[in-house]
Amino acid sequence: MHAAKVRVRAVSFIPLNGLTRPTKFYTFDGLSRTDHFAIKVGDPSGIPLVRIHSECVTGDVFGSLRCDCGSQLKRALSKLDVDEGWILYLRQEGRGIGLAAKIDAYVLQEDGLDTFSANRVLGYSDDERDYSDAAQMLAVLGYSTIRLMSGNPEKAAALRNAGIQVTELVPCAGVGTPFNRAYLEAKEARTCGDPARAF
Numbered sequence: 534m535h536a537a538k539v540r541v542r543a544v545s546f547i548p549l550n551g552l553t554r555p556t557k558f559y560t561f562d563g564l565s566r567t568d569h570f571a572i573k574v575g576d577p578s579g580i581p582l583v584r585i586h587s588e589c590v591t592g593d594v595f596g597s598l599r600c601d602c603g604s605q606l607k608r609a610l611s612k613l614d615v616d617e618g619w620i621l622y623l624r625q626e627g628r629g630i631g632l633a634a635k636i637d638a639y640v641l642q643e644d645g646l647d648t649f650s651a652n653r654v655l656g657y658s659d660d661e662r663d664y665s666d667a668a669q670m671l672a673v674l675g676y677s678t679i680r681l682m683s684g685n686p687e688k689a690a691a692l693r694n695a696g697i698q699v700t701e702l703v704p705c706a707g708v709g710t711p712f713n714r715a716y717l718e719a720k721e722a723r724t725c726g727d728p729a730r731a732f
């Protein structure tokens with residue numbers, strides 16, 4: 534594994550709104566993207582709890598209820614404020630297809646397609662994300678084993694393929710709303726409703 538050089542953006546701890554523990558931001562040189570970042574919450578020890586969160590500007594920043602990303606991110610931060618650990622924030626908007634294509638996919642979903650079928654109509658696979666940068670980020674942070682906050686067994690499998698051991702999938706479901714019901718159902722069908730399936 535090619536090790537990226539870690540660059541710490543801020544030496545001082547930066548408070549996050551609503552959190553009690555100190556947080557620290559890390560940026561990374563030498564990855565395929567320079568804008569991925571990590572946030573350490575508290576001072577985790579042992580096998581760390583890690584949320585690897587893919588960018589969703591509509592949900593994370595503006596609180597769109599069409600998906601569950603925003604509430605998942607909030608929930609992850611709250612849990613990390615208790616248990617301590619890491620957020621890796623990956624700039625893989627729209628499961629890797631980018632914002633404009635995600636909006637095109639939303640238009641198709643208004644015509645009745647589910648989130649995965651819409652991707653395929655646009656010529657993409659269900660999920661275009663790549664977790665090799667995340668594995669490198671973890672490696673330079675000194676971790677080869679993590680507990681992953683996720684319900685996505687494919688994410689755990691991708692990390693394992695990239696050399697990171699995942700000992701546990703810690704549930705991190707977002708909040709269901711009338712607007713994201715179809716999206717959550719499609720996601721659940723992908724894992725057969727059993728996030729532990731990959732273990």
Ligand SMILES: Nc1nc2c(ncn2[C@@H]2O[C@H](COP(=O)(O)OP(=O)(O)OP(=O)(O)O)[C@@H](O)[C@H]2O)c(=O)[nH]1
Binds near residue numbers: 627685705
């Ligand atoms: N292409 C596409 N991407 C979407 C759509 N809705 C949300 N996303 C993106 O999906 C990503 C989040 O993926 P999810 O499948 O919700 O969750 P996950 O990270 O795979 O699984 P968890 O770890 O359990 O949260 C973000 O990058 C969002 O921008 C959509 O309808 N189409």
Ligand SMILES: [Zn+2]
Binds near residue numbers: 592600601602
């Ligand atoms: Zn989202």
